[in-house]
Structure formats: structure tokens, C-alpha cells
Amino acid sequence: MAEREQELEWVERMAMFCAAEYAVPPIAGRILGWLMICDPPEQSAGQIAEAIGASKASLATNMRVLADAGFVRRRTRPGERTSYYRVDDDAWDTVIRRRVAGLAEFRDLAADGIGLAGAGSGRAERLRVAHDVYDWMTKLLTETPRPAKGKTK
Known part of the structure; x- marks a missing residue:
């Protein structure tokens, strides 16, 4: 199995775990899973959506769920309008x-x-x-x- 397929399979396992354990939609688990293994560790909403096959609208809603829970942090870069998301070490x-x-x-x-x-x-x-x-x-x-x-x- 190709590396990308293995990553997406793992992301899906994370999605199912988060849905069962934390009662969040699977998309939230996919976002978290992707942000845990992606490179670079900071990704834009567009990059995340493309990687996990999600719409930007559902991504925005679920990103708030993850941010409110303390899993994901939103960052901006000087001179850019794009927001980037990451799982912080803490x-x-x-x-x-x-x-x-x-x-x-x-x-x-x-x-x-x-x-x-x-x-x-x-x-x-x-x-x-x-x-x-x-x-x-x-x-x-x-x-x-x-x-x-x-x-x-």
C-alpha cells in the first residue's frame, strides 16, 4: 500500500476513534488525524480540505470544535491573509x-x-x-x- 494511502487509512481510524470516544463528527477526527501526521505541521484550511477530501464549510465548523476543545490552534503569518492550523505540543x-x-x-x-x-x-x-x-x-x-x-x- 502506498504511503499516502496508509496515512489516509490511519487518519480514518483516528476519525472513527474520535467519533466514538469524544462524540465529534468524523470530519473533526479526520482533521485532527491529518494535523497530527502532516508535513509541514501547519496547514491551511485548503490544504487540509484537499488532503482529507472535505469541504471548506464543514472544515470551518469542525475546526472550531477542535480549537474550543484545545486540540488545534489557528495561526496567521505576517503579511498573509491565510490562516494556518496545527496541533501544538501542549x-x-x-x-x-x-x-x-x-x-x-x-x-x-x-x-x-x-x-x-x-x-x-x-x-x-x-x-x-x-x-x-x-x-x-x-x-x-x-x-x-x-x-x-x-x-x-
């Missing part, structure tokens, strides 16, 4: 930190629910199970040292 830290904050918020919400339900009640037990899982995940992700940059398994 995107993954930003996304995970937001997820951890969400876990902690749900844990705290469950703790409030336990208080409302009465600590010893059956209703509280359902909340306690959720609280304990989210507390464990929050602690795991905040107390575990971050892997060294550039290390893969």
Missing part, C-alpha cells in the same frame, strides 16, 4: 487537564448527592460507587508523574 496536556477537572467536578457533585441522599441510604450507595471511581481516577491522573517527553512504549 495540546495533549490541555485536553487531559480539562478531562481531569471534569472528573474532579463529577466526584464533587457525587459527594454533594451523597449528602442529599443521606450517607447510609441505598441511594447514597449508588452515588458512593460513582464518587469512589471518579476520586480514584482523579488521584491517579494528578499524582502519577508525567512521562518524559518523546518516550513511547
Whole structure:
């Protein structure tokens, strides 16, 4: 299989993962996948649209979704009207930190629910199970040292 075909196959796998895991349209996953492997790392909307076979209109909408989530950053170059997009190295830290904050918020919400339900009640037990899982995940992700940059398994 040609290199370009392999890249597009990988981009499609990323699209399906993002659709399932993050509940975003597949086009958003394709954009993210493409920006993760493209060269040069900064691409215009036209370059991205051509690479993944998308319309510029759907690209613009989904680019906002990715930017709002912290995955993609828009940049301009002096003297040019074209915007360029890229996945910044700190995107993954930003996304995970937001997820951890969400876990902690749900844990705290469950703790409030336990208080409302009465600590010893059956209703509280359902909340306690959720609280304990989210507390464990929050602690795991905040107390575990971050892997060294550039290390893969």
C-alpha cells in the first residue's frame, strides 16, 4: 500500500476513534488525524480540505470544535491573509487537564448527592460507587508523574 494511502487509512481510524470516544463528527477526527501526521505541521484550511477530501464549510465548523476543545490552534503569518492550523505540543496536556477537572467536578457533585441522599441510604450507595471511581481516577491522573517527553512504549 502506498504511503499516502496508509496515512489516509490511519487518519480514518483516528476519525472513527474520535467519533466514538469524544462524540465529534468524523470530519473533526479526520482533521485532527491529518494535523497530527502532516508535513509541514501547519496547514491551511485548503490544504487540509484537499488532503482529507472535505469541504471548506464543514472544515470551518469542525475546526472550531477542535480549537474550543484545545486540540488545534489557528495561526496567521505576517503579511498573509491565510490562516494556518496545527496541533501544538501542549495540546495533549490541555485536553487531559480539562478531562481531569471534569472528573474532579463529577466526584464533587457525587459527594454533594451523597449528602442529599443521606450517607447510609441505598441511594447514597449508588452515588458512593460513582464518587469512589471518579476520586480514584482523579488521584491517579494528578499524582502519577508525567512521562518524559518523546518516550513511547
